[in-house]
Amino acid sequence: MPFASNPLHRRRLLAVLGAAGLASATGVRAEGAWPARPIRMVVPSGAGSGADLLCRLFSDALAQAVRQPVVVDNRPGANGVLAAEQLVRAAPDGYTLGWLSSSSTVINQAVQPNLSFDVARDTVPIVQVGVGGIALVVTPDFPARNLQEFVANVKGRPAGALNYATWGVGSTGHLVMEWLKAKAGLDLRHVPYKTMPQIYQDMQGGNIQIAWVDVSSLVPLFKSGKLRCLALSGTQRSPQMPEVLTLTQQGYRFEADAWYGVFAPRGTPAAVVEAVNRHVRAALVAPELKDRRMALNLDDNTPQRSPEEFGRLVRDDLKLWQGIARDAGIKLDA
Template sequence: MRLLPGSGKSVAFAVAASVFSLGALAQSWPSGTVTAVVPWPPGGPSDIAARPLAKGLTEALGQTFVIDNRAGGGGNIGTAAVARSKPDGQTLLITSSAPIVINPSLYKKMTFDPLKDLAPVTNLLRVPLVLVAHPSVPAKTLKELIALIQSKQGGFSYASSGNGTPQHLTGELFDKVMKLNMAHVPYKGSAPAITDLLGGHIPIMFDSTIAIMPHIKTGKVKAIAVSGAQRSPLLPDVPTFAEAGVPVESYAWYGLFAPAGTPKEVVAKINAEAQKVMKLPEYQKIRAETGSDYVGDTPENFTKFVHAETAKWSKVVKDSGATVD
């Protein structure tokens, strides 16, 4: 291809102008009120990450960050709204993992593709799940519990906070790995599941340290094992599944996302500002109270993590035959 005289300078100018405009957009972010959509009801675990982050960003950047709890569809409704938003950094998503890495395999029809329609910014919290039992269950260790479940020959059940949640699929992973043939009893949220567990109506359940810790502390349930790679600092005496020779590793994690197409320079700035907030004492307190490691990361590494989680949980969903529609 032959360039006309002076056209090389024009192309160079256009490229330079484009780079400048992207840099200017990043420098000007945020240009007004930022809406952080949480696709779950107020007061849920995602809010634990979202509200201190929004508060910290508001104070640091001088623009208001508003939490918009837009629940429904297992997290799909609010997530889809962000996926369709203008990619300028003014609308963000703070969510648990379900609508990102589980729902695409669980729902037959999705109005968005998380891997294509969202830009991962950073992980915010990552907490292990805890396998807990009602005190009446005659098992103190994971080995004893497995033997008990196997002796019931399909007559043993476990509860979760709902179909397709990390709690449900961690139970499915445990069930399939150990060939336990347990029955799954889904609830509409963690609270009603815990209520039935405390009442002895269901023998065991998986839940995040965020939700179940108060009941472990009071002795109303007993912790059998944690699903993290290491023991939780909140439960130093409770072994991991791996320590018992059971290859189960699972976390309830919460992440920050922007609409796909948001300029990389803007995503990088959002990431940098979010990580500054995550290192402040108030956020560090939240991290300690939930038993989360520091998980702030680059957008690139968080993207790799999201892809790996998608592959992992799609296999669990397929193997379990779980579906919600």
């Protein structure tokens, strides 16, 4: 007797198919509810950078929430393009996530229109972590204590006499400095580095005096007097360095904020996206993590955005940074 012709067997078959359809719709894999094994979190920075330190804090919190290890996979280089490519090529099963930034996503796409991926098309923005700016820093022996003195000092030197460092061609730091150069009439040469710790090492070794860096990794060097911060690029001051003024507050109107966020490959199940969003947002306000967040310059003002809201921010910021790149005259070949 054929299997499907037996009423009992037919009911069992329909039950199995119904369960399979439910599992597919909710993102549950055959071997059990997500996650059934460790999760990889790709980060486009080397160990010890601000992005890496924040990534590890929230990866640990996510691991505790889902009861599976979250393994941080450092993929520095090419201003985050290498890490982003790793993410978009991964299987959309919830086991590869990306700790990306505005620099490695929308800013890359703003200055490199021929990238191998499209942020809006190939990724799922899950949750925003942090909002603010990056920092213009100089060595303690550089004769400037604010942006006005910096501009005057640079203008008083021969063209191209000074270099500045960032963490890569097309990075936020590169874009902001080229914008400032255009607005203030400065002549500085760009020296791209692969990682933030390499920049700090060369600044303290006397090899370079000027750089744009992330605020999270800067805080201990700033507080110890090893580096001086002249300005921040974002719309608000740093909770760990409240005395440092923004570009806008020093006469150069700049209203684009930087951010970190968790992303997934396109096609990742909605249930996974929702779960990661919920757990990371909980970590953003968890009282037991407050001291660690503040130590990394992350206060409680991060917007609590849904995946849809974060996705809109990503699309809007892409247009914003495309305008900044156009004003600064920056366009790179991918």
